[in-house]
Amino acid sequence: QVQLQESGPGLVRPSQTLSLTCNVSGASMSSYTSYWSWVRQAPGKGLEWIGYVFFSGDPYYNPSLRSRLSISVDTSKSQFSLSLTSVTAADTAVYYCAREIAASGTRVFDYWGQGILVTVSS
Amino acid sequence: SSVLTQPPSVSVAPGETARISCVGDKIGSESVHWYQQKPGQAPVLVIYYNSDRPSGIPERFSGSASETTATLTISTVEAGDEAEYFCQVWDSSSDHVFGPGTKVTVL
Numbered sequence: 001q002v003q004l005q006e007s008g009p010g011l012v013r014p015s016q017t018l019s020l021t022c023n024v025s026g027a028s029m030s031s032y033t034s035y036w037s038w039v040r041q042a043p044g045k046g047l048e049w050i051g052y053v054f055f056s057g058d059p060y061y062n063p064s065l066r067s068r069l070s071i072s073v074d075t076s077k078s079q080f081s082l083s084l085t086s087v088t089a090a091d092t093a094v095y096y097c098a099r100e101i102a103a104s105g106t107r108v109f110d111y112w113g114q115g116i117l118v119t120v121s122s
Numbered sequence: 123s124s125v126l127t128q129p130p131s132v133s134v135a136p137g138e139t140a141r142i143s144c145v146g147d148k149i150g151s152e153s154v155h156w157y158q159q160k161p162g163q164a165p166v167l168v169i170y171y172n173s174d175r176p177s178g179i180p181e182r183f184s185g186s187a188s189e190t191t192a193t194l195t196i197s198t199v200e201a202g203d204e205a206e207y208f209c210q211v212w213d214s215s216s217d218h219v220f221g222p223g224t225k226v227t228v229l
Contacts, residue, residue: 049218106153
């Protein structure tokens with residue numbers, strides 16, 4: 001059973017850095033068809049893909065967040081992490097980590113963490 | 123880049139059929155995936171590759187796609203199906219795109 005679990009602070013001050021970690025169990029992070037992603041959902045809003053990291057460490061970011069974003073992986077600890085700098089109230093959201101599977105020319109999110117609410121406020 | 127359009131809401135009586143559309147100009151050339159999200163919970167994949175069902179998802183959930191429209195169909199709707207449903211596509215130029223979501227209300 002694949003499980004993902006987010007952890008990190010629930011409150012971040014404006015202009016500071018938001019840092020989250022996702023622990024993965026029940027799956028190898030070193031699969032060539034798996035990408036390890038972050039998705040967020042602002043209160044009452046839809047889903048926004050943030051970015052992903054491959055087990056090799058290669059990341060890919062949503063262009064709208066690229067200048068502030070870093071996603072890394074530590075396969076020895078079965079975890080991957082997100083760092084978002086210079087946060088504002090617009091970054092307040094539930095942050096989900098998820099596994100995306102690549103197959104048949106597409107990618108789909110098959111497993112999700114429970115999500116963690118991060119509020120940006122002074 | 124891809125843009126997906128969904129109706130904001132769909133209402134259906136128990137036992138009836140709910141149909142949720144997802145419109146996009148590249149639907150016909152991309153696989154569409156559907157997620158169910160209940161309040162306070164993470165999304166759950168209910169349909170992938172337009173019409174395949176993951177293990178554990180009831181047969182009442184089905185999907186189809188044509189040139190510009192994908193449709194999620196929930197047959198014999200139950201109270202437990204009340205949730206928000208999101209469609210999603212991926213392509214190499216837009217990466218992941220989610221639809222805005224459709225709230226299904228069971229009357």
